[in-house]
Amino acid sequence: MEKLMAALKAQIIEQLNLQEVKPEEIGDDQPLFKDGLGLDSIDALELIVLLQQNYNIRIANPEQGPEIFRSVRTIAEFITAHQNKN
Amino acid sequence: MGSDVWIGGGGVICGIGDNLPECIDAFRRMSTGAGVMENLSSALRSSFPVVEVKADNFTLAARAGLPSHISRTALLSLIAAREAWESTGLGDIRNYRVGFVSANTVGGMDKTEDFFAEYMKDPQQGHLHQVVNHECGSITELVADALGIRHHVTTISTACSSGANALMYGSRLIRNNMVDVVIAGGTDALTRFTLNGFNTLMILDTESSRPFDDTRKGLNLGEGAGYVVLVKDELSEVLRRGPWCRLSGFANANDAYHQTASSPDGTGNYLAMKGALEMSGLKPEQIDYINLHGTGTQNNDSAEGLAIDRLFAPHYPQVSSTKSFTGHTLGASGGIEAVFSAMAVREGYIYPNANFTTRMKEVPFSPVTGFSEGNKIQHVMSNSFGFGGNCSSLIFSMSTEG
Amino acid sequence: MNIYIQGTGCVSPLETAAEGPFPVVVNPSYEGARLKVSDPDYKQWIDIKQIRRMSRIIKMGVAAAKLSLAEASVEMPDAIITGTAYGCLDDTGVFLTKMISQNEEMLTPTSFIQSTHNTVAGQIALMLNCHAYNNTFVHKGFSFESALLDSIMILKEGNSRHILMGAMDELTNHSFNIISRFNRFKKEPVTHTELLQSTTHGTVAGEGAACFVLGTEKSDSAMARLTGLTTSYKPGSTAEIAADIIAFLAVHEIAQEDIDLLITGRNGDVEGDTWYDHVERTLFPNQAVGCFKHLCGEYPTAASFGMWAGCKVLSSGQVPADVLFKGKAPEKIKKILIYNHYKETHHSLILLTGC
Numbered sequence: 001m002e003k004l005m006a007a008l009k010a011q012i013i014e015q016l017n018l019q020e021v022k023p024e025e026i027g028d029d030q031p032l033f034k035d036g037l038g039l040d041s042i043d044a045l046e047l048i049v050l051l052q053q054n055y056n057i058r059i060a061n062p063e064q065g066p067e068i069f070r071s072v073r074t075i076a077e078f079i080t081a082h083q084n085k086n
Numbered sequence: 087m088g089s090d091v092w093i094g095g096g097g098v099i100c101g102i103g104d105n106l107p108e109c110i111d112a113f114r115r116m117s118t119g120a121g122v123m124e125n126l127s128s129a130l131r132s133s134f135p136v137v138e139v140k141a142d143n144f145t146l147a148a149r150a151g152l153p154s155h156i157s158r159t160a161l162l163s164l165i166a167a168r169e170a171w172e173s174t175g176l177g178d179i180r181n182y183r184v185g186f187v188s189a190n191t192v193g194g195m196d197k198t199e200d201f202f203a204e205y206m207k208d209p210q211q212g213h214l215h216q217v218v219n220h221e222c223g224s225i226t227e228l229v230a231d232a233l234g235i236r237h238h239v240t241t242i243s244t245a246c247s248s249g250a251n252a253l254m255y256g257s258r259l260i261r262n263n264m265v266d267v268v269i270a271g272g273t274d275a276l277t278r279f280t281l282n283g284f285n286t287l288m289i290l291d292t293e294s295s296r297p298f299d300d301t302r303k304g305l306n307l308g309e310g311a312g313y314v315v316l317v318k319d320e321l322s323e324v325l326r327r328g329p330w331c332r333l334s335g336f337a338n339a340n341d342a343y344h345q346t347a348s349s350p351d352g353t354g355n356y357l358a359m360k361g362a363l364e365m366s367g368l369k370p371e372q373i374d375y376i377n378l379h380g381t382g383t384q385n386n387d388s389a390e391g392l393a394i395d396r397l398f399a400p401h402y403p404q405v406s407s408t409k410s411f412t413g414h415t416l417g418a419s420g421g422i423e424a425v426f427s428a429m430a431v432r433e434g435y436i437y438p439n440a441n442f443t444t445r446m447k448e449v450p451f452s453p454v455t456g457f458s459e460g461n462k463i464q465h466v467m468s469n470s471f472g473f474g475g476n477c478s479s480l481i482f483s484m485s486t487e488g
Numbered sequence: 489m490n491i492y493i494q495g496t497g498c499v500s501p502l503e504t505a506a507e508g509p510f511p512v513v514v515n516p517s518y519e520g521a522r523l524k525v526s527d528p529d530y531k532q533w534i535d536i537k538q539i540r541r542m543s544r545i546i547k548m549g550v551a552a553a554k555l556s557l558a559e560a561s562v563e564m565p566d567a568i569i570t571g572t573a574y575g576c577l578d579d580t581g582v583f584l585t586k587m588i589s590q591n592e593e594m595l596t597p598t599s600f601i602q603s604t605h606n607t608v609a610g611q612i613a614l615m616l617n618c619h620a621y622n623n624t625f626v627h628k629g630f631s632f633e634s635a636l637l638d639s640i641m642i643l644k645e646g647n648s649r650h651i652l653m654g655a656m657d658e659l660t661n662h663s664f665n666i667i668s669r670f671n672r673f674k675k676e677p678v679t680h681t682e683l684l685q686s687t688t689h690g691t692v693a694g695e696g697a698a699c700f701v702l703g704t705e706k707s708d709s710a711m712a713r714l715t716g717l718t719t720s721y722k723p724g725s726t727a728e729i730a731a732d733i734i735a736f737l738a739v740h741e742i743a744q745e746d747i748d749l750l751i752t753g754r755n756g757d758v759e760g761d762t763w764y765d766h767v768e769r770t771l772f773p774n775q776a777v778g779c780f781k782h783l784c785g786e787y788p789t790a791a792s793f794g795m796w797a798g799c800k801v802l803s804s805g806q807v808p809a810d811v812l813f814k815g816k817a818p819e820k821i822k823k824i825l826i827y828n829h830y831k832e833t834h835h836s837l838i839l840l841t842g843c
Contacts, residue, residue, distance in 0.1 A: 017540040017541065018540060019539070019540050020536060042541075042597055045596070045597045046596050046597065049595070049596045052594055
């Protein structure tokens with residue numbers, strides 16, 4: 001889980017072009033949207049593609065986004081749960 | 087200041103008809119346009135329905151009198167613009183100071199896509215004639231040149247409100263006595279670029295769109311072109327059938343909330359509609375019918391609905407989204423819906439909103455579901471909202487002089 | 489009604505992205521037949537959270553807009569109107585190439601969203617929280633002029649005090665490569681001091697953003713009056729454009745001799761420059777002539793750089809040596825006529841008066 005979260009942080013920074021943010025500055029449970037990291041609905045769509053590209057997980061309904069992308073930990077848990085399912 | 091601005095004619099080509107009478111007939115028959123793509127070639131063919139103009143480029147080129155390798159955006163534009171001009175009965179276009187203000191968002195992208203497939207393999211490859219008309223402005227000039235218009239030619243691109251903004255600028259050209267007549271509206275062809283773009287936003291419906299319905303899932307992309315002919319006072323008297331109506335008010339406002347999404351309460355939408363009412367000198371309860379932007383996305387329809395609620399409650403006009411028939415034709419939609427709205431005033435039409443079953447929980451009103459004619463209509467509002475927070479509203483009014 | 493230019497902002501191949509006079513050191517870096525914008529540190533105008541999604545044209549446009557608003561001391565304009573012929577080419581290229589190479593799969597929204605032609609105007613509105621009228625013209629060599637005309641017409645209606653307007657176009661590797669295949673650019677090496685004397689075909693490619701705050705009041709910062717504007721689409725001959733210029737001056741009740749400085753869009757292309765030769769020789773034989781495209785390159789909205797340069801001349805009362813092309817700089821400069829054409833098809837006239 002720790003490894004997955006570290007990888008996710010680097011991927012999020014790259015995908016969203018978060019200049020001047022370092023992976024270690026993103027807390028595992030820090031909210032990613034609004035007051036946290038300041039992401040918005042476009043970023044949520046970018047993250048959906050990130051999961052598809054890097055983890056082969058498809059999210060068909062964008063309304064699931066806010067729940068899954070609450071923090072790096074919730075994303076990692078979602079990925080793990082999904083991979084265990086397969 | 088200056089002359090009043092009259093609607094002297096109009097023309098439309100879109101997925102429900104090759105000309106305006108055919109479109110009206112489709113509304114009458116409740117015949118919507120969404121289906122499997124036949125002309126566009128895309129990997130998304132089996133994923134999403136689209137509302138295509140039912141003719142290939144060879145057929146359109148023959149009708150337009152242009153070469154078939156020209157962008158479909160220009161072919162559609164010329165067909166609708168010519169219908170609009172001919173409907174006025176003003177005769178030889180060279181006898182007037184004419185402006186052509188045409189909106190589009192894709193330009194010649196349909197051809198640029200083909201060019202890039204070759205160019206990406208080798209930068210010296212790809213036929214240059216496929217990119218020579220890439221720019222939005224080139225599409226306008228191909229059509230202006232074919233029609234013989236030189237006095238004032240320009241292009242507007244503000245995403246999905248482009249066509250409506252073309253009418254505003256055209257109206258100002260007439261009020262400032264720069265030209266006598268303006269053909270104003272918009273055009274857009276379906277392209278892989280826009281289809282894939284909207285797919286990344288996850289706002290395409292896999293079925294026919296259901297604007298202003300609580301169960302709505304997104305929009306269907308369409309294509310087409312629509313133009314009105316704006317004329318000054320003096321010319322309104324020489325029109326074959328007299329003016330259709332008057333462009334009595336318009337406004338553009340910015341939502342200033344997000345690059346693509348509408349603010350939850352539709353601030354920009356509200357300001358545009360309010361501004362148009364102010365220019366026309368009308369009270370909200372005087373509007374008989376609103377041709378909605380009504381794309382069928384969660385976000386647009388709730389924002390637009392709430393803005394209407396705020397401005398019009400408790401006197402809700404009849405409303406409907408003709409995009410439930412034509413699909414969302416992007417840069418063309420403001421032009422196409424301006425023609426429908428002007429026609430609504432002239433003929434007393436109210437257009438149906440297809441695929442409606444369930445009222446949205448956000449608002450206390452529902453769209454009209456059946457076509458009707460012979461209604462007493464004085465004032466019609468047409469809404470067009472786009473990316474970049476761009477919100478436009480137009481008002482068409484019966485001539486007060488009768 | 490008078491229309492005043494109350495503030496200007498410019499991002500160009502020169503060090504123009506600052507308030508103040510025309511840059512003293514002029515050394516645009518030519519890379520073959522290509523001139524690139526000298527990028528300022530955009531973070532001085534744009535929040536780090538917003539900048540991450542912005543391609544160069546958006547940053548250039550926003551910077552020019554903010555500079556012009558600051559110079560005019562205007563916080564909230566009553567309209568935002570832009571012109572761009574090509575729009576956001578870089579984002580368009582990114583989305584297009586990915587779409588093709590990935591066979592329409594796994595595409596992301598950012599470059600598509602940002603490719604929309606009105607992105608710059610929309611971003612400015614978003615940053616200013618400006619709910620006012622917002623429009624974007626995308627008509628080749630008339631994109632800037634149409635935006636200017638829209639601004640003038642709206643100011644004349646009397647409900648707006650300040651309009652933020654401007655034009656921007658970016659050059660990308662793809663667009664430079666493709667336009668080069670149309671033989672639009674010089675094949676031989678060239679410098680900014682030699683370009684205008686060139687006797688060969690083609691010009692140099694350029695890019696940039698220039699914004700203006702227009703208003704109806706003669707504010708403290710007002711540097712010029714925008715006295716007139718007209719365009720001519722595909723004029724048939726040099727004689728026709730000369731007649732257009734005479735008619736244009738007559739409408740504004742100005743004699744040819746009253747023009748203190750003619751600024752032309754001369755770009756070193758031997759065919760296109762014949763239009764300017766004719767106008768200089770037949771209409772303004774005794775006047776000083778200035779040029780600007782050796783400094784910003786050729787692009788469809790380059791006339792906006794020309795108008796920016798004209799404003800700098802009027803505000804300082806001096807013609808920079810790098811701008812002066814012909815004749816002796818006049819001692820007093822009151823009236824400037826800018827005559828530009830793009831590809832010989834889109835001709836425009838802009839009349840500026842000192843205030």
